[in-house]
Amino acid sequence: MMYPGPVLRLMEELTKLPGVGPKTAQRLAFHLLKQETESIQQFAQALLAAKDRIRHCSICQNLTEDDPCRLCVSSERDQDIICVVEEPKDVVALERSSEYRGLYHVLHGAWSPMDGVGLETLRVKELLGRIKAGGVKEVIVATNADVEGEATAMYLARLLKPLGVAVTRLAHGLPMGSELDYAADDTIARALQGRHEI
Amino acid sequence: MAYYQSEGIVLRTYDLGEADRIVVILSPEHGSIRAVAKGVRRPRSKLSAVIQLFSQASFMLYRGRQLDTITQGEMIEAFRPLRLDLDRMASAAYVGEWAGLVARERQLAVELYQLVLTALTALCHSPLGQLDMVLRRFEMGLLEVSGYAPQLRRCVHCGQKVGPFVFSTSDGGIVCNECKGTVKGRTLRPVILAQLQALRKLPFSRLGVLRIHAAAEKEIASLLQEFLQYRLEFRPKSLAALAEIRNLKEE
Numbered sequence: 001m002m003y004p005g006p007v008l009r010l011m012e013e014l015t016k017l018p019g020v021g022p023k024t025a026q027r028l029a030f031h032l033l034k035q036e037t038e039s040i041q042q043f044a045q046a047l048l049a050a051k052d053r054i055r056h057c058s059i060c061q062n063l064t065e066d067d068p069c070r071l072c073v074s075s076e077r078d079q080d081i082i083c084v085v086e087e088p089k090d091v092v093a094l095e096r097s098s099e100y101r102g103l104y105h106v107l108h109g110a111w112s113p114m115d116g117v118g119l120e121t122l123r124v125k126e127l128l129g130r131i132k133a134g135g136v137k138e139v140i141v142a143t144n145a146d147v148e149g150e151a152t153a154m155y156l157a158r159l160l161k162p163l164g165v166a167v168t169r170l171a172h173g174l175p176m177g178s179e180l181d182y183a184a185d186d187t188i189a190r191a192l193q194g195r196h197e198i
Numbered sequence: 199m200a201y202y203q204s205e206g207i208v209l210r211t212y213d214l215g216e217a218d219r220i221v222v223i224l225s226p227e228h229g230s231i232r233a234v235a236k237g238v239r240r241p242r243s244k245l246s247a248v249i250q251l252f253s254q255a256s257f258m259l260y261r262g263r264q265l266d267t268i269t270q271g272e273m274i275e276a277f278r279p280l281r282l283d284l285d286r287m288a289s290a291a292y293v294g295e296w297a298g299l300v301a302r303e304r305q306l307a308v309e310l311y312q313l314v315l316t317a318l319t320a321l322c323h324s325p326l327g328q329l330d331m332v333l334r335r336f337e338m339g340l341l342e343v344s345g346y347a348p349q350l351r352r353c354v355h356c357g358q359k360v361g362p363f364v365f366s367t368s369d370g371g372i373v374c375n376e377c378k379g380t381v382k383g384r385t386l387r388p389v390i391l392a393q394l395q396a397l398r399k400l401p402f403s404r405l406g407v408l409r410i411h412a413a414a415e416k417e418i419a420s421l422l423q424e425f426l427q428y429r430l431e432f433r434p435k436s437l438a439a440l441a442e443i444r445n446l447k448e449e
């Protein structure tokens with residue numbers, strides 16, 4: 001059976017979302033079509049408003065309404081230490097642990113040669129710019145505790161060490177394969193305290 | 199049979215939903231397997247370690263209509279040295295990318311599996327200066343496994359065994375002067391030809407006996423790369439990463 005054109009269009013858009021295959025797209029499309037017009041309008045407006053008002057902070061690359069973001073302009077944060085994470089959700093996880101008082105940098109991904117993800121696609125040049133501008137003593141690499149996260153850490157170490165900053169990695173305690181934002185807050189705090197140079 | 203057991207090497211993983219991953223496994227009996235590993239992005243998941251990139255493990259799977267599901271896994275070899283060094287890791291990514299391209303779903307892949315296993319082992323233990331040669335040996339093996347091994351013993355047209363020869367990518371091997379005609383080939387110095395022949399025969403563990411100058415190594419790399427891309431109609435994305443980290447080292 002063929003679906004009407006607008007339904008197909010909707011499913012096509014949904015398949016573009018990460019982790020959504022044709023079957024899930026079909027299920028989501030029918031779920032959405034069952035909703036009241038008003039709630040669909042709210043959904044669409046939320047999407048547009050988020051896209052319209054949220055941008056990347058020009059300094060740390062995190063998602064923000066104001067540029068530079070709240071964390072980058074705060075006078076209460078240590079200015080000589082930058083914690084590098086894969087995704088914005090990892091900043092939230094680290095902030096939740098209340099252990100860290102420095103600045104952040106969001107890469108928006110992990111180093112992944114097979115996907116063609118490297119210097120050009122990650123927000124690495126922006127990080128290099130911040131370090132070359134001076135004043136940074138330490139970069140903590142807080143990428144996920146999986147093979148891609150470890151590889152990203154080694155990659156950043158090779159890139160940043162020649163610039164004369166200390167490059168450190170969170171202590172083990174995060175089990176292999178786990179993502180940062182699933183880790184318990186005290187686990188993150190302990191991993192931060194026990195960080196070591198790479 | 200809904201459940202089946204298979205040994206395999208993890209070639210690729212993709213996030214799926216909240217905490218799951220799709221895992222692409224190369225196995226000797228079933229070729230490439232795409233399977234879901236549930237909950238593996240959460241701490242304390244028992245499967246997390248075995249579905250890490252390049253893990254060799256024994257998997258228990260459940261056959262599904264679209265995707266299979268990994269129910270258990272037991273690590274055979276984690277290839278830890280790959281995870282501790284950027285050059286080894288990038289080289290392994292290159293091997294994994296080709297293997298993923300060549301492997302077919304639900305088809306025997308005994309030779310490919312053995313090749314990848316030997317290459318990853320060599321990438322773990324070879325001196326750093328030899329990693330490129332390991333990759334060249336892997337490329338030669340990959341061409342053989344996929345049925346495209348270049349003819350390096352005699353002219354592909356007349357069978358002439360005495361040079362000089364040129365190397366023709368489109369003709370699939372060496373071509374003698376008489377047959378050359380208008381064929382566009384690379385001139386092939388005898389030393390390069392000898393090294394290509396040796397590369398094809400040497401086991402990974404004996405690559406150290408090859409004494410190849412940097413210039414010759416570049417020539418061999420470019421010849422093999424052109425041949426691979428022509429025969430398998432694919433350009434690996436990881437080539438960019440390999441080039442990039444090499445630049446970082448030289449700076």
Ligand SMILES: [Zn+2]
Nearest residue numbers: 057060069072
């Ligand atoms: Zn910021």
Ligand SMILES: [Zn+2]
Nearest residue numbers: 353356374377
């Ligand atoms: Zn001939």
